[in-house]
Amino acid sequence: xxxxxxxxxxxxxxxxxxxxxxxxxxxxxxxxxxxxxxxxxxxxxxxxxxxxxxxxxxxxxxxxxxxxxxxxxxxxxxxxxxxxxxxxxxxxxxxxxxxxxxxxxxxxxxxxxxxxxxxxxxxxxxxxxxxxxxxxxxxxxxxxxxxxxxxxxxxxxxxxxxxxxxxxxxxxxxxxxxxxxxxxxxxxxxxxxxxxxxxxxxxxxxxxxxxxxxxxxxxxxxxxxxxxxxxxxxxxxxxxxxxxxxxxxxxxxxxxxxxxxx
Amino acid sequence: xxxxxxxxxxxxxxxxxxxxxxxxxxxxxxxxxxxxxxxxxxxxxxxxxxxxxxxxxxxxxxxxxxxxxxxxxxxxxxxxxxxxxxxxxxxxxxxxxxxxxxxxxxxxxxxxxxxxxxxxxxxxxxxxxxxxxxxxxxxxxxxxxxxxxxxxxxxxxxxxxxxxxxxxxxxxxxxxxxxxxxxxxxxxxxxxxxxxxxxxxxxxxxxxxxxxxx
Numbered sequence: 001x002x003x004x005x006x007x008x009x010x011x012x013x014x015x016x017x018x019x020x021x022x023x024x025x026x027x028x029x030x031x032x033x034x035x036x037x038x039x040x041x042x043x044x045x046x047x048x049x050x051x052x053x054x055x056x057x058x059x060x061x062x063x064x065x066x067x068x069x070x071x072x073x074x075x076x077x078x079x080x081x082x083x084x085x086x087x088x089x090x091x092x093x094x095x096x097x098x099x100x101x102x103x104x105x106x107x108x109x110x111x112x113x114x115x116x117x118x119x120x121x122x123x124x125x126x127x128x129x130x131x132x133x134x135x136x137x138x139x140x141x142x143x144x145x146x147x148x149x150x151x152x153x154x155x156x157x158x159x160x161x162x163x164x165x166x167x168x169x170x171x172x173x174x175x176x177x178x179x180x181x182x183x184x185x186x187x188x189x190x191x192x193x194x195x196x197x198x199x200x201x202x203x204x205x206x207x208x209x210x211x212x213x214x215x216x217x218x219x220x221x222x223x224x225x226x227x228x229x230x231x232x233x234x235x236x237x238x239x240x241x242x243x244x245x246x247x248x249x250x251x252x253x254x255x256x257x258x259x260x261x262x
Numbered sequence: 263x264x265x266x267x268x269x270x271x272x273x274x275x276x277x278x279x280x281x282x283x284x285x286x287x288x289x290x291x292x293x294x295x296x297x298x299x300x301x302x303x304x305x306x307x308x309x310x311x312x313x314x315x316x317x318x319x320x321x322x323x324x325x326x327x328x329x330x331x332x333x334x335x336x337x338x339x340x341x342x343x344x345x346x347x348x349x350x351x352x353x354x355x356x357x358x359x360x361x362x363x364x365x366x367x368x369x370x371x372x373x374x375x376x377x378x379x380x381x382x383x384x385x386x387x388x389x390x391x392x393x394x395x396x397x398x399x400x401x402x403x404x405x406x407x408x409x410x411x412x413x414x415x416x417x418x419x420x421x422x423x424x425x426x427x428x429x430x431x432x433x434x435x436x437x438x439x440x441x442x443x444x445x446x447x448x449x450x451x452x453x454x455x456x457x458x459x460x461x462x463x464x465x466x467x468x469x470x471x472x473x474x475x476x
Binding site: 051053059062065068069076179197204208209223 | 314315321323324326331334337448451455458
């Protein structure tokens, strides 16, 4: 392929199920697309405070919707998400400060382990309904990811140091500067533009942006992998724009009066 | 194929750009998938009130995000949406009551025109185009008269209540009636998931077999 990989930054918090979905899809595509995936452990609580937003679950109908949305996406995207029994306690009371500081330390000291340790923390809180706030919980996740007990304990000690606390703060501020009002956000650094995309459901748009900014088309229709698509064929197929349809089939007439209200 | 088409209900409001995106994608796929698309003119203001939610644009960072999100999706989905500069200050304040009552009346009297007239209203609010749908002057004036009748007002109310019963906290919502289950999907970004639930093929937002039968 020959061209410079584009950087994708994924800002995420293990407290966020949609972050897990985005994480898994990007981990699959990082080996397929010409990109460099940078994982950025972030504190979703900090994003909420800074943006004036609140967790969607605070609105009753959104809380109900999230359950079925996450369940269906879990099936479709093949990520084993199961809602914890006491969801509100997990999300709103217990939080993720220690876990995200730990991941920050992992990134600083053993970045090659970040993906696996992140996944094991998600598996605890969002698959097996297990704690992620107590030290033994965090150590268990690190060990499951393949860290030695000594490494894990070293990193746990670093969690309360100013360096680690500041790094997590800075990453969270960086996400806020990109305009985040929630997580996950994917920041795509294309050769000439930067785009912040919110949610786990902008991956097809991301593929389109990567394709239309220089990369040979690897647009995948699906969250499991991809197939190569000939860009010329795609262009021809997409020639018929909506706009030309409208021009062909409507006539000048007087529905205008109704629209004056706008 | 031989099997009974599955019903998809699209609850939408012309005030909502994401409703337009969902509308166009479903209008493309209704001729490809084995489905029957039922358009449901709904009042987004009523959904907000009933659910206790507020328009995303009320949060500054969401308002900023929406502009670029809608712009990119407009390109990708090939729907000519242009965010009017005064959208938040003018159009959002004015609301969509008359437009949605009008579409309700169209659905009651001339359902075959509903798709075109909906699109025309979106074009008016969200696009720089100036064409009008092919509806006669007499028809338009008759319909305008009916906008403030109890029947039309009630129908819009009922449709909005139906969306609320499905759990809506915003628009668009697509309600998929499968043989054994019903699913409510929020937003214009659950179409690939919808294909998965229907057991149908997803070919991106601009599928090859786009039928120009508008």
